[in-house]
Amino acid sequence: MYDTRNQKFKDAKYGLFVHxxxxxxxxxxxxxxxxxGLSEWxxxxxxxxxxxxxxxxxxxxxxxxxxxxLVLQAKKWGMQYIVFTAKHHDGFAMWxxxxxxxxxxxxxxxxxxxxxxxxxxxxxxxxGLYYSQAQDWHDPNAFSHHHDFKGDFDxxxxxxxxxxxxxxxxxxxxxxxxxxxxxxxxxxERCQELYDLTKALQKxxxxxxxxxxxxxxxxxxxxxxxxxxxxxxxxxxxxTLNDTWGYSDYDKNYKSAATIKDILLKINNxxxxxxxxxxxxxxxxxxxxxxxxxxxxGKYVTVNRxxxxxxxxxxxxxxxxxxxxxxxKDHDLYLHIIxxxxxxxxxxxxxxxxxxxxxxxxxxxxxxxxxxxxxxxEIAFDLPEDLHNxxxxxxxxxxxxxxxxxxxxxxx
Numbered sequence: 001m002y003d004t005r006n007q008k009f010k011d012a013k014y015g016l017f018v019h020x021x022x023x024x025x026x027x028x029x030x031x032x033x034x035x036x037g038l039s040e041w042x043x044x045x046x047x048x049x050x051x052x053x054x055x056x057x058x059x060x061x062x063x064x065x066x067x068x069x070l071v072l073q074a075k076k077w078g079m080q081y082i083v084f085t086a087k088h089h090d091g092f093a094m095w096x097x098x099x100x101x102x103x104x105x106x107x108x109x110x111x112x113x114x115x116x117x118x119x120x121x122x123x124x125x126x127x128g129l130y131y132s133q134a135q136d137w138h139d140p141n142a143f144s145h146h147h148d149f150k151g152d153f154d155x156x157x158x159x160x161x162x163x164x165x166x167x168x169x170x171x172x173x174x175x176x177x178x179x180x181x182x183x184x185x186x187x188x189e190r191c192q193e194l195y196d197l198t199k200a201l202q203k204x205x206x207x208x209x210x211x212x213x214x215x216x217x218x219x220x221x222x223x224x225x226x227x228x229x230x231x232x233x234x235x236x237x238x239x240t241l242n243d244t245w246g247y248s249d250y251d252k253n254y255k256s257a258a259t260i261k262d263i264l265l266k267i268n269n270x271x272x273x274x275x276x277x278x279x280x281x282x283x284x285x286x287x288x289x290x291x292x293x294x295x296x297x298g299k300y301v302t303v304n305r306x307x308x309x310x311x312x313x314x315x316x317x318x319x320x321x322x323x324x325x326x327x328x329k330d331h332d333l334y335l336h337i338i339x340x341x342x343x344x345x346x347x348x349x350x351x352x353x354x355x356x357x358x359x360x361x362x363x364x365x366x367x368x369x370x371x372x373x374x375x376x377x378e379i380a381f382d383l384p385e386d387l388h389n390x391x392x393x394x395x396x397x398x399x400x401x402x403x404x405x406x407x408x409x410x411x412x
């Protein structure tokens with residue numbers, strides 16, 4: 001079982017992923033060809049020659065990027081940590097690296113990661129870094145997905161990868177986690193070396209499950225994939241607001257705020273964290289639609305924070321409700337109402353209740369304990385009239401028993 005032994009990660013539940021790099025300039029198209037896949041993979045998917053792609057650094061100038069504003073916005077949205085793409089598969093470093101293919105050699109001319117690191121430290125926001133450890137399309141000795149490999153991987157691994165990881169974990173303060181990705185054909189020994197180096201430089205830095213060979217500190221699911229059942233260990237689901245990670249002019253398939261909220265609650269319900277992505281435009285600004293969606297979700301998260309942060313995976317409950325999502329703590333069961341209701345009955349809870357209240361304003365709700373027609377224990381109550389047509393609030397059932405919740409929800 002994955003166990004980070006890191007309470008901050010366990011309690012976080014909601015984080016911000018930021019995919020930003022040279023691919024943001026192309027915004028999903030190159031020489032009239034559109035990639036309807038992942039826009040940050042455009043160099044690979046459209047076969048852009050390495051030297052042609054590298055010329056993008058001569059026009060990269062994210063002059064509207066504001067690290068402090070981004071961190072404060074993430075806090076407003078309810079995110080508890082940020083993961084930033086220090087180096088994606090294209091090999092471009094968003095910091096002042098020893099390798100010349102980096103952001104200080106662009107018209108922007110500054111160390112963007114240093115700015116973000118300072119802002120995160122100033123506002124007490126844990127910072128994680130995405131680093132593509134196996135793929136690097138700028139280096140002929142690194143792997144490249146869907147292409148035959150003819151290089152010497154160790155030359156890349158020792159000559160660039162480990163050196164850059166050392167830079168990141170030495171020069172940019174405390175790093176909450178390293179989000180390694182796509183190990184592909186990396187042998188176990190190299191993954192272990194990368195793990196050991198990371199822990200040697202920052203022993204408390206968490207390592208994503210995608211380092212390879214089950215060496216990660218927590219389980220990282222496939223993109224946008226939620227476990228069907230509660231997962232016993234620590235895990236994280238990374239997800240997109242639309243269908244791509246980097247910015248694209250052509251991907252307008254945004255999820256609604258209601259859908260994002262539903263996904264967040266499902267992941268929290270199963271005990272995990274939701275790492276939700278934005279892809280800034282090439283000028284560093286955040287797309288308006290991304291802000292609109294996350295502002296709306298953020299309002300719900302802020303008002304109902306007790307029912308989201310520091311929650312646990314929901315123990316077995318015999319029914320799937322079409323009108324609510326559940327989250328829980330040891331002695332609290334939260335009902336997130338997703339379809340308007342006027343009265344509610346919850347089956348199979350035989351333990352004593354201290355009170356039921358509306359999370360957003362603390363109003364107590366009267367209830368009765370009875371037996372259902374089927375003979376099971378039932379908690380039943382009518383909702384206040386002002387909630388009859390709403391589907392954006394949360395109720396808490398607070399239990400008196402000292403036993404953990406997984407002993408409370410049971411069949412009789």
